[in-house]
Amino acid sequence: MARVKFSPIVTDIAGSVGGVTFQRNKFGNTMRAKPLPVNPSSSAQYIIRQHVITIQAAWQSLTDAQRLQWDRFPDFSGQTIKRDRSVKISGHSLYLKYQLYRLMAGYSLLTTISYAFLPTLPVITTMVLDAGFFYINFNLPVNQASYFFILFMSNPRRGSTAFSERGLRYMYTTHVFSSAQDILDSYLTAFGVEPATPFYAHYKIIWFSVLAPIISGKIIGVFTVTA
Secondary structure (H helix, E strand, O other): OEEOOOOOOOOOOOEEEOOEEEEEEOOEEEEEEOOOOOOOOOHHHHHHHHHHHHHHHHHHHOOHHHHHHHHHHHHHHOOEEOOEEEEEOOHHHHHHHHHHHHHHOOOOOOOOOOOOOOOOOOOEEEEEEEOOEEEEEEOOOOOOOOEEEEEEEOOOEOOOOOOOOOOOEEEOOEEEEOOEEEOHHHHHHHHOOOOOOOEEEEEEEEEEEOOOOOEOOOEEEEEEEEO
16 A cells, blocks of 8 residues: 655545555545456356357358358247247357257257257156265156257255246256266356255256257256255
């Protein structure tokens, strides 16, 4: 900290200039280093930003004919923008959104479009946290060669609390059985501790085709995680 002595030309100063802040207190006018703001970005956010950079570069490298395929695909799939179901999504927006889900789930970018619909999708039946695993169990086998999903989970919440997307964190899943995925490592990375069971958790799941740029609507809910 340094004191500031004024001259006949400069009689008062306040605020920040560059990396210093001028302020007045009981000791007079002082100058101190401006504190650097804490970077709120997490490693997960950094990874998402890197994925977006990769996808944008891939879009730029497409030929006009390839971009036209993406522009025309919503005519087949009927996918629309979120805020207006009467307006079809643009090829560029579909490319960014769909390819981001693929990279988040561990797939490579889709380069060849197939005209295929999503089949009947599995439904979550139980969530089990026990013996070093956090299983998400489905009623049907998850065919990872045909479709997969993006899952977001909350930390423990009150059973009386209505569903809220606030605070949901993305869970990278590890294949365990044909109808079970493990999210323990992702959960610990996101929330730090393994909670005692049973507890209530809010979740959001979005399915996407591995063969075609088709994304399901979001499925939300509240589940009791048991031991």
